[in-house]
Amino acid sequence: MSVLVYTESEQGKFKKTALEVASYAKAVADQMGTTVTAITINAEDTSVLGNHGVDKVLKVNNSQLESFNANGYANVIAQAAAKEESKVVIVSSSADCKYLAPLLAIDLNAGFASNVVEAPSSISPFTVKRTAFTNKAFNMTSINTDVKLVAVSKNAFGVKENSGSATAEDFSPSIPELGVKVESVDKVTGKVTIADAEIVVSGGRGLKGPENWGMVEELASVLGAATACSKPVSDLGWRPHSEHVGQTGKPVASNLYIAIGISGAIQHLAGINASKVKVVINTDPEAPFFKAADYGIVGDAFEVVPKLIEKLKAFKAQQ
Amino acid sequence: MKILVCISHVPDTTSKINFTEGDTKFDTNGVQFVINPNDEFGLTRAMWFKEKQGASVDVVNVGGPETEPTLRKALAIGADGAIRVNIAATDGFAVAKQLAKVVQDGGYDLVIAGRESIDYNGGMVPGMLAGLLKANFVNNCISLEVEGTNATAAREIDGGKETVSTSLPLVIGGQKGLVEESDLRIPNMRGIMMARQKPLNVLEPIDASAETESVKFEKPAPKGAVKLVDADNVEELVNLLHNEAKVI
Numbered sequence: 188m189s190v191l192v193y194t195e196s197e198q199g200k201f202k203k204t205a206l207e208v209a210s211y212a213k214a215v216a217d218q219m220g221t222t223v224t225a226i227t228i229n230a231e232d233t234s235v236l237g238n239h240g241v242d243k244v245l246k247v248n249n250s251q252l253e254s255f256n257a258n259g260y261a262n263v264i265a266q267a268a269a270k271e272e273s274k275v276v277i278v279s280s281s282a283d284c285k286y287l288a289p290l291l292a293i294d295l296n297a298g299f300a301s302n303v304v305e306a307p308s309s310i311s312p313f314t315v316k317r318t319a320f321t322n323k324a325f326n327m328t329s330i331n332t333d334v335k336l337v338a339v340s341k342n343a344f345g346v347k348e349n350s351g352s353a354t355a356e357d358f359s360p361s362i363p364e365l366g367v368k369v370e371s372v373d374k375v376t377g378k379v380t381i382a383d384a385e386i387v388v389s390g391g392r393g394l395k396g397p398e399n400w401g402m403v404e405e406l407a408s409v410l411g412a413a414t415a416c417s418k419p420v421s422d423l424g425w426r427p428h429s430e431h432v433g434q435t436g437k438p439v440a441s442n443l444y445i446a447i448g449i450s451g452a453i454q455h456l457a458g459i460n461a462s463k464v465k466v467v468i469n470t471d472p473e474a475p476f477f478k479a480a481d482y483g484i485v486g487d488a489f490e491v492v493p494k495l496i497e498k499l500k501a502f503k504a505q506q
Numbered sequence: 507m508k509i510l511v512c513i514s515h516v517p518d519t520t521s522k523i524n525f526t527e528g529d530t531k532f533d534t535n536g537v538q539f540v541i542n543p544n545d546e547f548g549l550t551r552a553m554w555f556k557e558k559q560g561a562s563v564d565v566v567n568v569g570g571p572e573t574e575p576t577l578r579k580a581l582a583i584g585a586d587g588a589i590r591v592n593i594a595a596t597d598g599f600a601v602a603k604q605l606a607k608v609v610q611d612g613g614y615d616l617v618i619a620g621r622e623s624i625d626y627n628g629g630m631v632p633g634m635l636a637g638l639l640k641a642n643f644v645n646n647c648i649s650l651e652v653e654g655t656n657a658t659a660a661r662e663i664d665g666g667k668e669t670v671s672t673s674l675p676l677v678i679g680g681q682k683g684l685v686e687e688s689d690l691r692i693p694n695m696r697g698i699m700m701a702r703q704k705p706l707n708v709l710e711p712i713d714a715s716a717e718t719e720s721v722k723f724e725k726p727a728p729k730g731a732v733k734l735v736d737a738d739n740v741e742e743l744v745n746l747l748h749n750e751a752k753v754i
Binding site: 257258261281282283285286287288289290292293294297298299300301302314316318319320321322323324325326327328329330331332366367368369370371372373374375378380381382383385386410418422428429431434435436437442443453454457463464466467477478479480481482483484485486487490491494495498499502 | 517519520523525543544547597598599602621624625626627628629630631632633634636637638642643644645646648658661662663664665666667668669670671672673679681682683686687688716717718719720721722723724725726729730732733734735736737740741743744746747748751753754
């Protein structure tokens with residue numbers, strides 16, 4: 188009857204989202220008066236999960252699951268849910284979890300609510316708050332099936348500490364036909380990615396050309412941030428498509444989003460408005476981004492950003 | 507190759523989002539509906555398969571008669587035929603069940619849907635459909651080639667992309683990258699005229715109940731006004747981000 192949570196890892200290490208979903212699972216388990224079981228796939232040290240409310244860890248180590256495979260991972264998580272007789276299964280909203288969750292819902296015969304931002308408002312009926320209309324509204328959704336699947340939005344519930352310890356046991360599920368085979372991975376290494384970043388620094392057409400991205404990169408590096416861009420910038424080929432954030436690009440849910448020379452078209456704002464604090468730097472005080480931002484500077488990015496880098500360096504040196 | 511493209515009928519991004527009937531229903535008053543952007547990239551890729559590889563392309567929507575103009579637009583872009591399953595879309599599972607029946611009865615080899623619709627953002631239907639059909643599934647798909655029954659696709663991952671090989675039957679959760687924005691087609695007069703002659707079949711739904719229920723909508727609390735910092739006092743922004751917002 189434990190709440191089952193899938194805590195994802197990359198190269199054996201847990202991501203922050205794994206600790207966030209574990210914290211969420213603990214909140215649900217407390218409401219239901221039960222415990223939390225985590226399932227991990229090819230993770231190494233799982234002891235950290237105990238600090239975030241997990242009581243027991245099912246560790247899967249299988250070389251067939253070395254590359255992510257949505258069908259394989261979903262099937263394994265479903266087997267863990269069956270073993271634990273879980274009525275509630277929790278996953279994150281990472282790209283991989285968005286891929287596997289609908290398959291998992293079918294495997295579990297579970298009603299599924301995605302983009303969930305708060306602990307359930309009630310357990311019976313099981314009711315959660317999720318975002319809709321690209322963060323322009325919330326929807327209270329009740330799940331009416333016996334088994335329930337919840338995908339938690341990134342950076343919404345937060346990581347909560349729960350001092351405790353988790354027991355770990357090996358779990359050896361059967362591996363289904365995988366169907367989709369990874370042939371190659373083309374991934375930037377050594378850079379903070381948009382999905383993992385606490386801070387995202389984003390540039391728009393106001394920067395006039397790809398040759399001017401040096402200061403965006405430098406600002407990002409001072410802040411330990413990921414770099415991103417608006418749609419016109421990726422369409423013009425100034426920056427790679429993988430940096431495009433907005434409605435048709437990558438979603439951003441960082442703690443801080445800094446928009447430089449981005450006017451704030453509604454499609455752009457739709458993709459980034461889950462970020463907690465938004466800063467805009469733009470020459471045009473009428474730019475729509477000023478209506479969406481928390482802090483703004485009306486000014487020329489080519490003057491403001493170098494000054495900001497300088498002040499941030501001084502600030503970091505003091506810390 | 508028989509291709510089915512799933513078309514969501516969604517409010518245009520610039521629409522005002524309001525609710526009626528005690529905040530239980532989306533207020534469609536004055537709202538312009540469009541083909542879901544993620545679906546439109548997939549539809550345009552399907553046109554390439556039609557023109558270069560002789561595939562047939564049908565489009566489908568699960569919804570009431572009000573969605574037909576959106577299906578007609580897809581026909582005007584170049585789809586051969588349209589299907590509307592005559593039932594209001596309640597949740598992702600109920601829609602996936604209806605679509606699975608259409609796919610099975612129509613013998614489609616490739617189903618292209620969008621990674622998510624821009625209204626409810628559930629991101630459920632393509633994967634659930636693949637699960638119900640026991641078909642292969644590639645989500646966040648940014649390129650797709652098919653040769654015989656073998657498919658090569660790329661999927662956007664965090665910080666890059668992953669190239670995968672798989673086979674038909676296949677369901678795609680598509681997005682920008684399947685084609686570029688500049689490849690999208692605006693229906694021309696000839697396309698619009700031809701679309702009127704193309705079949706739009708209305709199918710009665712199968713019995714498939716929803717597993718979730720929308721109880722009520724809420725709008726976020728209004729946001730406070732932006733705090734402006736003088737361009738000559740950038741240090742103040744650093745202070746605010748550290749002491750007030752506590753994000754650095």
